[in-house]
Amino acid sequence: MCCFYRLDTYLFALVWFLILFGAEAAPTSRNHFFAPYIRNFTKQDYQGYNQNWSLCQDTTTGFLYAGNSKGLLEFDGTRWQLYRLPKQAIVRAVAVDQTGRIFTGGLGEIGYWQANQTGILQYHSLTKLIRNKRFAKEEIWNIVVGSDFVFFQSFSTAFLYRLGRMEELRLPGNVLFLYAVKDRYYLQAIGKGLYELVHGKLVALPGTETLAPTAVHTILPLGSDGLLIGTHDHGLFSYRNGRLSPLRHAASQLLQRYQCNKGLALPGGQYAFGTISNGILVTDTTGVVLYSASQREGLQNNTVLSLTLDKQGSLWAGLDDGIDAIAFNYPLKYYSDPNGQLGTPYNAVLYHNRLYLGTNHGVYWCNFLPSGMPVYHLIEGSQGQVWDLTVMDDQLLCGHNSGTYRITDNGGWERLSSQVGGWRLHPLTSRPGFALQGTYTGLGVYQRDGSGQWKYSHAVSGLNEPIRDIWEDSAGQIWLRHAHNGVYAIKLSSDLRKVSSFKWAPAYPEEAQLKRDFGLSGGIRRVFRGWQDEVLFLRQDGNLLVARPDGLKAEFTVSHFSWMDDYENIVPLDSAYYLLCFEKGYALLPRREILTVRNRQLTTKPLIRQLAVVSGSEQRSFTFRDASSLLATLPVLDAGENHLVFRFSLPESIQEPLFSYRLVGLDEHWSDLSKVAEKEYASLQPGQYRFQVRSNADDTFTSLSFEILPPWYQSVWAYWSYFFLFCGLVGLSFYVHRRQVRTHQQKVRQQMEEQLAREQERHRQQLVQLQKEKLEQDVISKAEELANTTMNLIHKNDLLIKLKDEVEKLKDEVQQRQTIDQATGHINQLVKLIDSNLSSRQDWKVFEKNFNKVHEQFFKQLLNQYSGLTPDDLRLAAYLRMNLSSKEVAKLLNITVRGVELKRYRLRKRLNLEPEANLNEFMMAF
Structure with a gap:
């Protein structure tokens, strides 16, 4: 056991010695014409550690994975995500199988990552399947996915995982990495030759014993039946038919010198080799170095720890410090000027099969070869700032800081004008034989003489402003771009000697119209006319869009630091190439590649990676790894989940994309293109929405439909409840109304009854009063009647008394005059009659009856x-x-x-x- 640990420690130290310290200082590599586009990812970008030990790509999603010293890195084309292993172990190896499982290995740990139902990678450890107790001290450095197995290895142990079981292999000793070559698998035993993995056993490969003194760091296919073997310090070997042969070509010698560490077969029979001390070499099968890239050419670090090729043909390199992507198949090819010989190009022209560059150092020319190493020559006398190169009538004219010159075929330098600062020379289509030039001090006019030679004619009066550019529209209107103050529209006199009208404008109207015609959004820095009807739009972020009236659009990513601010220029060299002037060199864009890029962009659609729902302090999310999972999901959110964040990306693209988006249901207009790969919406109203995102690569978009449910008080059940409640309220109100009506009716009836009772009582009282008054009247009447009766009685009695008195008197007289007896009898009878009337009881009865009526x-x-x-x-x-x-x-x-x-x-x-x-x-x- 002790010997085993000593050997393992020795091997680990040996590998690191070979990787980091075994190489001599690397000399400067050759800079070849037209270098590919390189994109750098620093540890600040991916939020990991410096070293990236392994790289691979999931072909189903297009995501890139890196084994980093901090954990597993995932790149979806826009953003990086870090996943940590248990115990925060370093991820030394990573590989993806056909089902999308990402296998990783580290110190005492192997397993795989797989997306759960929410789309987040979840780790599944396989360590429990290993019975070897020493495995806790082993570190997995290599993982190879086969057709029906996964191979894990350290330098002293190896395991085969298949059908859910883990099998430990018997090794011929301590080994280096296993390599897959056309469905066959090879590795080297340290101090021995090569072995092939056959049916779970390692079989020695005859004729490879001579590799024992070195370390094999890559095995690649060579032809149809051979192997190309890259060693640490002995260069390259070929192996065919049991024979091992060293290769003596240039690539082998360079790899021997720079120390080969990784190798990768590229399409077209080419190879990429990562070295310890000088970055990457790209060669063909004959050993010719086609391209080299080191820190001098744009890599972040010269030590290459891992290599992989993505589906788009771009080469990814995991470095000792960072990750770099090299787009070999990207149509833009760069020429850099590391020594500063040429300076900064401001203009270029293709003239008599020579490429002329106008730079701040002068005019340089070379034979135009789209491939190979250019050799530039300076036009003597042209030293200084060159602004313009124009070919008119097969004559090459140069606008220079000191004037305007003609360049002859034999390199002659002839002055045409001493008017300083020849910025732009433009032949007038409305006046053939004349050309207008913008200079530091205004406008100059050139005229073609009888022999066809262009000569300076005169300066235009009425305008003493510095003019940078000149356009002429279809109506013959002349537009000038001032060096500082926008654009002017002018009219010249018929003899072209003075300005007859002058009007300021914020921009050239045709450029704004072209932007509208092609339906572009976002800021446009400059617009250039290309071949035929092509228009080139330079965006504010530095990207280039080539558009045609037939609908073709192709976007090209350009490093934001490449352009010379305020002096950007794109030159159509001929029908085959555009030349882009950069601050430290230039690039060629082949026109035949525009359609290829367009077709490639059509197959790459943006992916909505995540919908994050922010609800107070809580947050949940929907994560999508491909278009199918996106289509299969229709998030339904509660009313309170109306604060949403959408994150999106463009997989399988190393160029930094631009995005435009809209939320159908809230706004109908696309946003301006932006590098920002997320959008936040707050306080969305309930309803159905469709979030759409597109990239600058194409107008096709990706959609995610979702629904925000109304709050419970606006749900269907709530509306039914409201309906029934409304019906109940209506019924209740009707019932209450009826009760109120009944109550009111009862109250009114009671009031009416009370009023009627009061009226009846009043009438009764009135009747009583009337009866009383009547009775009183009756009493009064009776009293009057009684009084009258009484008075009548009194008068009657009084009369009777008087009669009686008179009768008495008569009696006395009669007694004196007549027979007394006879008269007396009559008189007595009369008196008696009177007495009976005076004391009549009948009168008293009548009186008593009337008295009782009055005085009851x-x-x-x-x-x-x-x-x-x-x-x-x-x-x-x-x-x-x-x-x-x-x-x-x-x-x-x-x-x-x-x-x-x-x-x-x-x-x-x-x-x-x-x-x-x-x-x-x-x-x-x-």
């Missing part, structure tokens, strides 16, 4: 209180009640007044009245 209960109450009263007493009391005097009573009683007083006396005694009491008042009050 008088006699009854009087008799009840005084029982000893006689009828005469009652009669006297009645007369006294009527307030008759004694004289009147005497006449009614047919007695004397003295007799009345006597009766009054007797009545007072029966009534027990006090002497001072008034009998009349007593009777009237009784």
